[in-house]
Amino acid sequence: MTKKIITIIPARGGSKSIPRKNIKELAGKPLIAYSIEAARQVKDVARVIVSTDDEEIAAVARHYGAEVPFIRPAELAGDDVPTLPVLQHALEYLAQMEQYIPDYVLLIYPTSPLLTPQRMQEAIDFALQNDAASVVSGYYDRHHYWIKGQAGWQRLHPQNVELQNRQLAQPLFKENGALYLSKASVLQKCLVAEPAIALIMEPDETIDIDEPADFERVEKIMQARRQ
Numbered sequence: 001m002t003k004k005i006i007t008i009i010p011a012r013g014g015s016k017s018i019p020r021k022n023i024k025e026l027a028g029k030p031l032i033a034y035s036i037e038a039a040r041q042v043k044d045v046a047r048v049i050v051s052t053d054d055e056e057i058a059a060v061a062r063h064y065g066a067e068v069p070f071i072r073p074a075e076l077a078g079d080d081v082p083t084l085p086v087l088q089h090a091l092e093y094l095a096q097m098e099q100y101i102p103d104y105v106l107l108i109y110p111t112s113p114l115l116t117p118q119r120m121q122e123a124i125d126f127a128l129q130n131d132a133a134s135v136v137s138g139y140y141d142r143h144h145y146w147i148k149g150q151a152g153w154q155r156l157h158p159q160n161v162e163l164q165n166r167q168l169a170q171p172l173f174k175e176n177g178a179l180y181l182s183k184a185s186v187l188q189k190c191l192v193a194e195p196a197i198a199l200i201m202e203p204d205e206t207i208d209i210d211e212p213a214d215f216e217r218v219e220k221i222m223q224a225r226r227q
Contacts, residue, residue, distance in 0.1 A: 003103040005124060006047040007039040009066065010086050011110050012077045013054030017210055022052075022110045023060050026215055027222045032057065034113035036064045041117035044124045045106065051090050053077035069093065083107065084191050091184055105187060107180040111209040113218060115178045119201065123181045126197045133193035135181040139203045140171040173198050178206040 015021040023030040039048045050061035058068040094100040123135045145156040186193045
């Protein structure tokens with residue numbers, strides 16, 4: 001039986017670090033265009049939906065081929081609103097207004113313009129092959145970590161103080177925020193169900209655009225890829 005998989009891209013109008021960040025031009029296109037175009041190339045994605053509170057972002061999203069079936073309510077567009085209720089709102093709308101209930105939701109962000117369709121498809125393949133509840137992207141982190149306690153700084157990872165060779169330490173898996181794929185039923189309670197499947201990427205494979213300098217960095221990478 002074919003699974004219904006949709007992509008949801010949250011893109012609110014407000015941004016403290018970079019005004020109008022989600023539609024700011026990056027190498028000739030609005031930032032959000034890259035996520036939309038990449039998601040539309042994934043063969044197993046049935047729909048690409050943008051959740052936004054902003055009419056201008058909605059118009060840009062539609063221009064690049066995304067669906068914007070609703071305008072997100074203001075109470076879900078504040079700085080402190082987490083992603084989960086945004087996804088739940090989208091799913092509730094689709095169920096109530098369209099009687100449409102997907103099996104999986106692929107969450108990606110406009111701020112990861114280097115994320116490829118191949119990586120999205122890889123996450124979907126992992127989920128379908130394993131009937132996984134969730135897949136999360138990230139990379140191996142072999143650094144040593146300490147945490148400050150009441151008595152001073154204490155080793156957090158790795159616990160084996162004799163293990164000084166970083167290459168031999170058991171790595172942590174660090175989320176990179178590029179993508180999250182979960183069954184729609186999981187999203188009723190949480191963003192990622194544990195245990196999840198890890199999609200291992202390279203540390204510099206994607207860049208989350210948060211500061212103005214990130215735009216310049218990503219533009220240079222895009223220009224190099226085109227040469």
